[in-house]
Amino acid sequence: MIIVMSPSATKEDIDKVENKLKTVGLQAHLSVGAERTIVGVIGDKKIIGNLEMNMLPGVEKTVRITEKYKLVSREFHPENTVVDVDGVKVGGEQLVVMAGPCSVESLEQLREAAKAVKEGGAQFLRGGAFKPRTSPYDFQGLAEDGLKLLRQVADENGLKVVTEIVDKDDIELVGQYADLYQVGARNMQNFQLLKALGKAKKPVMLKRGLSATISEWLNAAEYIAAGGNENIIFCERGIRTYETYTRNTLDLSAVAAVKELSHLPIVVDPSHGTGRWQMVQPMARAAVAAGADGLIIEVHPHPEVALSDGDQSLTPKNFNLLMSDLGKIAAVMGRTI
């Protein structure tokens, strides 16, 4: 931490700052400039992390230098981590694709979707059984019945299952059926859920919050890692901005940022990220070109009758077109699909 003293700070003010730092076991390092004094704080990161100095007289502002997350940081772990999801490697040479309907609605719907997903070449079947919806009156998902259908249909097609978990009490239940837990954007800072997933035995895909900074997102992942579960996959799914033409603004620079700051893999969700099925194909290509390790895409056999998010779902036919496109971009990136 750096403490910037105001130009009008007195010798006494600076002494107080030094004394407070000493009291908590930290060292002060002074730079005396023409206009103002800058105090560098040296010592234990954890103590600095909880330090509050702005209220002391003469302090103009403080600047934090180091991030608090550690286990998920590339500084701590320089090589890329490959997360193994029941045999499927995420973050390795092969891109992973997770696809399927927004919500699990029925056996027929899921079977049709899964067939398309498998034929397109995806490794994961996605589908929501617990749906966090803006209104209490919207369809909330089929719960355990949905999980059962997911597992059954995934098994029929040789696919893995990824599905959202919204309640820490469901960790065991969801874990019975799914291979990969998904934490949705609205729960990115549901710290109770994150702590519980730190004790879970299966990997976690952590979606970025609607207006989460990169730093908050990595700290959220640190909650899971600190609990003992380091099998984490990030998922960029668009952030909230002033633009209304798209449902969210897909922030592909987050892919490059996460690759700089963390060793963990990252996938991209162009379906929620744009909210428009017409944009899924170009944004999926762009995500791979930006360096993403995979994609999660909404596919619905009949999007026009979907119970949620039909507007952003691909038909099986469009999904096939997309996958063939992705193969070519993947090759340029030295990857397979």
Added chain:
Amino acid sequence: MIIVMSPSATKEDIDKVENKLKTVGLQAHLSVGAERTIVGVIGDKKIIGNLEMNMLPGVEKTVRITEKYKLVSREFHPENTVVDVDGVKVGGEQLVVMAGPCSVESLEQLREAAKAVKEGGAQFLRGGAFKPRTSPYDFQGLAEDGLKLLRQVADENGLKVVTEIVDKDDIELVGQYADLYQVGARNMQNFQLLKALGKAKKPVMLKRGLSATISEWLNAAEYIAAGGNENIIFCERGIRTYETYTRNTLDLSAVAAVKELSHLPIVVDPSHGTGRWQMVQPMARAAVAAGADGLIIEVHPHPEVALSDGDQSLTPKNFNLLMSDLGKIAAVMGRTI
């Protein structure tokens, strides 16, 4: 819902739209313009709520006309609601003030703070026992010990207790000690928590999410109300914008908006809303002038040693100055404090 057909939509496209609406029990009402046809959808609100039409050929866009929330809406309940928190009326003539430290740290700290809070004229002691923190390595609160201190010190001073709840499993525990549950910004769309609070016996103060729209906020409240608990108080606490000078951007127009759209009371948190103690006084005055029913303010006996949010906490002395100011603004608004 209104369905806007594209200028190139065919007769067949329009027929398909009409047929789909009929199938689900809705009526179509066509307006044929020079360039395009507009379809008004008439019928059951719930069915319309789940309708997805954008995937149909020839549909350019759809516009939703009605909000999904009902119990919390002023349309449904035109008169103001006064929420009774163990005898203290929120939303009535008297403004309510909730004040205290960000986190409960110790008996001494809390006693000093509570004394100041009481002397200033506040009705509620606030303080966090469960703290949702960005990093897992930050101080997470004293948990039940903190709750006990809150209750003890509040009782010593004749104050009510408001404190944050972060886990649905804690409803009973927190309810033993608190008079008012607080749902924090990060949990505004933690629907499991909201549903559980819908069954709780005590009132709930629902803070606005970091980047929640007014509509999402009212829908979140509807989750609580739909569960049977209509004793809800809104709390505006600043939204996330591009501006970095303040911690958040306090959106006082949200006070006027909530008053238009809902019958429930709303209070304002200028401490988190600005993140700078120097701004708490002007923004608190402004909040009352905008029509807020109360305030929640951070007061710490020694902000420079606070374990969290010292930068935005008032000293007891500054809190007293603030309260005397508020009294005058309240009088202009025809209210007391």
Added chain:
Amino acid sequence: MIIVMSPSATKEDIDKVENKLKTVGLQAHLSVGAERTIVGVIGDKKIIGNLEMNMLPGVEKTVRITEKYKLVSREFHPENTVVDVDGVKVGGEQLVVMAGPCSVESLEQLREAAKAVKEGGAQFLRGGAFKPRTSPYDFQGLAEDGLKLLRQVADENGLKVVTEIVDKDDIELVGQYADLYQVGARNMQNFQLLKALGKAKKPVMLKRGLSATISEWLNAAEYIAAGGNENIIFCERGIRTYETYTRNTLDLSAVAAVKELSHLPIVVDPSHGTGRWQMVQPMARAAVAAGADGLIIEVHPHPEVALSDGDQSLTPKNFNLLMSDLGKIAAVMGRTI
């Protein structure tokens, strides 16, 4: 400026940083911590202002400590400045109110509006003769004819004239008719216009840009001041956020921020700031309670037939109600209206 070296920076990297600073006449002050070295940069502010260090090997990031604006800063000029607009003092004890239609449409319209404005107690007549409109096909204003009407009708009622200038070539023309130049949000960083207004003989009201930070806004004012014209009034008019219920998000904390950082007066525009006439009254009260030096408000004799921004205009009757409210809040703030 502070230069944060990466934990992996070598002795050589740090030498390079020191050498570069020496070359341009600056001094380096090193703080060597356990994990990383921090370099404080000491010397001429202007040289530091243009310094780029992030590309040097081993540099993790740089943090700027001082703002570049000077003439408009409170640090440079601690007392409040009162701007004299042809005898009307802005920033003194008396609040100023500027009111009138969004666009000047006709002599009748303007006369009716001006009468209401005067009767309500405002000092300025506002009205646009040059309108910056999103679409080239929207009404662009009456140009010089509009200016003439403004001057004539203002004189008939003993009011001052404030009107927008959109082109540096119009400085003389607008200056013939207006008492106060208004720079609109879209032109806040039209530096050619700002430089030209630096040479103008009349005061300037500088609206905040749609997504301008406080710092950019003060720097924009510095362009005018650096040209020689220090008669500047800030105007907060709402910023762009994700919220769509209001046209913009009125940022009243900007009032407190500008008061901290600058000696110049600031007024608030609740009409554009909310875009809803129902919100103008509460937000105007709140602005005064936050410490604003005045208000600019849209008043139209018949808002329902206005050529622009009717949705946010008050009727004369509502304007009168508002002014009586403001008087009471002003009194609490120790001001008159």
Added chain:
Amino acid sequence: MIIVMSPSATKEDIDKVENKLKTVGLQAHLSVGAERTIVGVIGDKKIIGNLEMNMLPGVEKTVRITEKYKLVSREFHPENTVVDVDGVKVGGEQLVVMAGPCSVESLEQLREAAKAVKEGGAQFLRGGAFKPRTSPYDFQGLAEDGLKLLRQVADENGLKVVTEIVDKDDIELVGQYADLYQVGARNMQNFQLLKALGKAKKPVMLKRGLSATISEWLNAAEYIAAGGNENIIFCERGIRTYETYTRNTLDLSAVAAVKELSHLPIVVDPSHGTGRWQMVQPMARAAVAAGADGLIIEVHPHPEVALSDGDQSLTPKNFNLLMSDLGKIAAVMGRTI
């Protein structure tokens, strides 16, 4: 336009709406629902464009259906437009790359940069001679001397010149030296400049404003087109969001959006869009994969001594790496570079 009447609107309210529409020559088309009446407005687009109805009693809200821009819209002109910039085709099969330093600083700097730009395979030399800077004390560019250097060095290397114009008075001057006018983000709604460029004889590249919606951007282009100059190239350069890790948030979905809505070409600026040279390569690849027609990239022979934006400039070596990458992505997209 659609007018949504409130549930409490009376027959008289609806009559008033119909009458007002008739008065201005428009037709009303009523849909009477169970709860509320919806009025479709039919007639001349221009009249509807200026219509304000929200002030009428009983009107709840109005929804605009059609965009105001026309000449730049794909609806009006379904085929892609290829803009010819002195023989270089923008929007055709070949991707265009514009590269060079942020600011023109000296003959030596520009020659070194141009050599790298040419060798990398770019067609345009970019460089600022007029720099719109946040602070009046920052380097403002070499003005005409900079333009001369640009032309000279571009000619030496067989490159075209693109450079920013900040003042309508400079159209002739800049046009003497440049092949393509660039309008910067801060001037996207400088309508005087746009109108003047509508009369210019050379093509214009219009950067997206810092917080401009897609719709505002297309309307800004319409100002140029309406003046007679339809040779317009869009440039996405990042938008302002809450995220601070990147300088701006590069919105690649804007590429797909502009392709849907307009027939004009679009290029992407990953240098300003991210503000970090490490991210330029992945984001450039992603832009091409998203369907962009070209790129504009900062290249500086010695970024560590650049007078502006060194942090986001590529060295010649990194630029070469980038170009070789782009060739492969271009091939996948069926394009050349």
